[in-house]
Amino acid sequence: MLKWIRKNLFATVLDSLVTLTIVALLAWLVPKILGWALFDANFVGVTREDCKSGGACWVFIGQRWRQFIYGFYPEDQLWRVNLSFAVLIAWSGLALVRSFRWRKYVVLSLVTVFPLLAFALLLGGAPTAKWGGLMLTLIIALVGIAFSLPAGILLALGRRSNPPIIKGLCVAFIELWRGVPLISVLFMASVMLPLTLPEGVNFDKLLRALVGVSLFSSAYMAEVVRGGLQAIPKGQFEAAHALALSYWQAQRLIILPQALRHVIPGIVNSFISLVKDTTLVLIIGMFDLLGIVQATLTDPAWLGYATEGYLFAGAIFWILCFTMSRASARLEHRLAHSGRTA
Amino acid sequence: MSIISLERVTKSFGEFKALNAVSLTVAKGERIVLCGPSGSGKSTLIRCLNRLETHEEGTISIDGIVFGPSADDRKKIDAVRRDVGMVFQQFNLFPHLTVLENLCLAPMHVKKVARGEAEKLAMGYLERVRIPDQAAKFPGQLSGGQQQRVAIARSLCMSPRILLFDEPTSALDPEMVKEVLDVMVELAGTGVTMLVVTHEMAFARTVADRVLFMDKGEIVEEGAPAAFFEAPKTVRAKQFLDQIL
Numbered sequence: 001m002l003k004w005i006r007k008n009l010f011a012t013v014l015d016s017l018v019t020l021t022i023v024a025l026l027a028w029l030v031p032k033i034l035g036w037a038l039f040d041a042n043f044v045g046v047t048r049e050d051c052k053s054g055g056a057c058w059v060f061i062g063q064r065w066r067q068f069i070y071g072f073y074p075e076d077q078l079w080r081v082n083l084s085f086a087v088l089i090a091w092s093g094l095a096l097v098r099s100f101r102w103r104k105y106v107v108l109s110l111v112t113v114f115p116l117l118a119f120a121l122l123l124g125g126a127p128t129a130k131w132g133g134l135m136l137t138l139i140i141a142l143v144g145i146a147f148s149l150p151a152g153i154l155l156a157l158g159r160r161s162n163p164p165i166i167k168g169l170c171v172a173f174i175e176l177w178r179g180v181p182l183i184s185v186l187f188m189a190s191v192m193l194p195l196t197l198p199e200g201v202n203f204d205k206l207l208r209a210l211v212g213v214s215l216f217s218s219a220y221m222a223e224v225v226r227g228g229l230q231a232i233p234k235g236q237f238e239a240a241h242a243l244a245l246s247y248w249q250a251q252r253l254i255i256l257p258q259a260l261r262h263v264i265p266g267i268v269n270s271f272i273s274l275v276k277d278t279t280l281v282l283i284i285g286m287f288d289l290l291g292i293v294q295a296t297l298t299d300p301a302w303l304g305y306a307t308e309g310y311l312f313a314g315a316i317f318w319i320l321c322f323t324m325s326r327a328s329a330r331l332e333h334r335l336a337h338s339g340r341t342a
Numbered sequence: 343m344s345i346i347s348l349e350r351v352t353k354s355f356g357e358f359k360a361l362n363a364v365s366l367t368v369a370k371g372e373r374i375v376l377c378g379p380s381g382s383g384k385s386t387l388i389r390c391l392n393r394l395e396t397h398e399e400g401t402i403s404i405d406g407i408v409f410g411p412s413a414d415d416r417k418k419i420d421a422v423r424r425d426v427g428m429v430f431q432q433f434n435l436f437p438h439l440t441v442l443e444n445l446c447l448a449p450m451h452v453k454k455v456a457r458g459e460a461e462k463l464a465m466g467y468l469e470r471v472r473i474p475d476q477a478a479k480f481p482g483q484l485s486g487g488q489q490q491r492v493a494i495a496r497s498l499c500m501s502p503r504i505l506l507f508d509e510p511t512s513a514l515d516p517e518m519v520k521e522v523l524d525v526m527v528e529l530a531g532t533g534v535t536m537l538v539v540t541h542e543m544a545f546a547r548t549v550a551d552r553v554l555f556m557d558k559g560e561i562v563e564e565g566a567p568a569a570f571f572e573a574p575k576t577v578r579a580k581q582f583l584d585q586i587l
Contacts, residue, residue, distance in 0.1 A: 233432075233434075235430060235432050235434035236434060236436065238394055238430065238434060239428075239430065239434035239435070239436070241392075241393075241394060241423065242392055242394065242423060242426075242427070242428040242430075242497070243423070243447070243448035243452065243496070243497070243500060244420055244423035244424045244448060244452045244500065245447075245448060245451060245452060246420070249451050249452075253447060253451065254436055254447075257438050258436075258437065258438050261438065
């Protein structure tokens, strides 16, 4: 232990200096942060009057968490949201059981039947304008993920295919959406699109945002998947063709399983960006988790507690993204140790 | 009766003429060895047979299915590929599947054979290439010689009437060449039509009914192996044999 410290922290004069500086900095910073966030913090109470100690006012979060999670969804209808997410978790859990016989259909229904059911269930409680908070963040992110992966795969295959029309359309689509900031996509979806629609026809704003986010992330996903496709040697296609497998059979059974495996980190990277990009819907007047925290900060009853609010939102985002990152690492690890070399 | 016939088949890659009006007839059950310098068109010729390449002029007829120039009729291509197996220089096994899965894939998805039946068939062929004990392994865990034998077994699983070999031993370490050639010699005894691109002259002598010597996209000389190796008629063949023997 002492040896390790000597070797790694105090090997030279410069090393020692750096080590001591960092230790001093931590000694000064950590107690301050802990004091503010924990020891001097206020946890119980109902109003700002209960936050007197000078530390963090977690009372604010405690009083408003429901709004942070559900937005403006009516309180007596919250079971709809809870039920939807409970079913989602159970359904995905079933989809992960690898020995399950009907797994294929579970996965398929998860991305087709389930979203429609959940949408109907949620819409029954309140119009989409009232949806918000973490619930809205998750809805946009999950729809974006569920749509962008298959769409990205098709676009990537299209971009590498021979028919010039298909190839050209895919390239045009990818380059168009990749070249535009997500903010302008959302603006277009919420402001420009309604102008081009005939009078009286009204697309739901959430739906427009979902379409915008999905198409945008598909373009990114397409390029990630294409990277994986390019790593597959030509001989794999030739062997598949020589065995009389069709184009789609070859892609589904031979090429994609290998290509996607190569780009798991890139795919998860895109998913994580997508989760964080959902915060941009604020600019078209929708209140995702961050947006609703920000809106609450202007409430006169809770003025001055921005730090607590942003920390809370940041922590939730971090938990979401870190979970995805760990899940991807586990998946890579499992594949790496199954003896499969590609 | 001929199972394969080529009539003035031409194929170019850009300016390079890989096949120049090649005509050839192969009888059912015949075993043919193609040799010649690199770039002479041997690989292109056999790759035209299972439509990995599309020829530009002339006609190719395989087991009654006729391809005109640049024909890409999906149905015909699929029909030919079910009938023609191919073994590649680089094995081209599917690295994400086990040996057994590699073998069962095409029978199950192309011929719609049930899994149990496909596995039984596959194990039979693995025994024939003498590696039934490797069925559960992944290709990356096998030696080159074993991988190539798996590749041979994989093509046999489709019960092809014609087998194409594209330099099957060229990527192997010398000590593994024999185990692959032994399997091929055994196959030659089963009556399947074989076209083998190889420089293994000993193999050609024991197995081939006919040796074709190609150069610059043309079949320059052909004959029984004994006659060809002992007394090549053309200067080009003589030069080539001097270089490799």
